[in-house]
Amino acid sequence: ILNVEQSPQSLHVQEGDSTNFTCSFPSSNFYALHWYRWETAKSPEALFVMTLNGDEKKKGRISATLNTKEGYSYLYIKGSQPEDSATYLCAHNTGNQFYFGTGTSLTVIP
Amino acid sequence: NAGVTQTPKFQVLKTGQSMTLQCAQDMNHEYMSWYRQDPGMGLRLIHYSVGAGITDQGEVPNGYNVSRSTTEDFPLRLLSAAPSQTSVYFCATQPQTGTALGYTFGSGTRLTVV
Secondary structure, eight states, rough: OOEEEEEOOOEEEETOOEEEEEOOOOOOTOOEEEEEEEEESOOOOEEEEEEEETOOOEEEEEEEEETTTEEEEEESSSSGGGGGGGEEEEEEEEEEEEEEEEEEEEEOOO | OOOOOOOEEEEETTOOOEEEEEEEEOOOEEEOOOOOOTTSSEEEEEEEEEEETEEEOOOOOEEHHHHHHSSBBBEEEEOOOOOOOOEEEEEEEESSSSSSSOEOOOOOOEEEEE
């Protein structure tokens, strides 16, 4: 079992603030790193897939970076909005299996 | 295009009862899997299948059974429900294992065993 850790566990920010959170994973057996956005009572939806060390992906106000050598990925949200409130989940894809973190729960206060 | 369909959405069982959680996909994905999600824990893999006729155990397979007779369907059977199986269950599919392609998730089944 490969431990994937996310921090912080939860986060409250004011509308308009920028924020970031971390996903750390074992650097061995790396195939891809996936970020998902998971709203309450819904299913996780894919945000990013990253495969190469130094990868940076961006979708609107959300971006992510990847460091496979040290085993971490950052997710950034610029100018948080209430609709960004969700749990952000990362998964380490070894090619054979996905290993999920426990997620970072983000609440954006209007 | 329905994607991944899970039924039922909610279920309450008594200890010792059996039931089947259904997962169906219409995307011709080879890989299908079942996860459970419990408070404070990440999604944990129960069973998975890389194609019709092939299944394998994940991290927490005890008390569950699966089969994959068609590409589209991957039912999860609880043989004799226990309170420890109270959880939210997600079916997740992938076009092909061994790729960087992500999962598509079903909407989840919330199961309570009393």
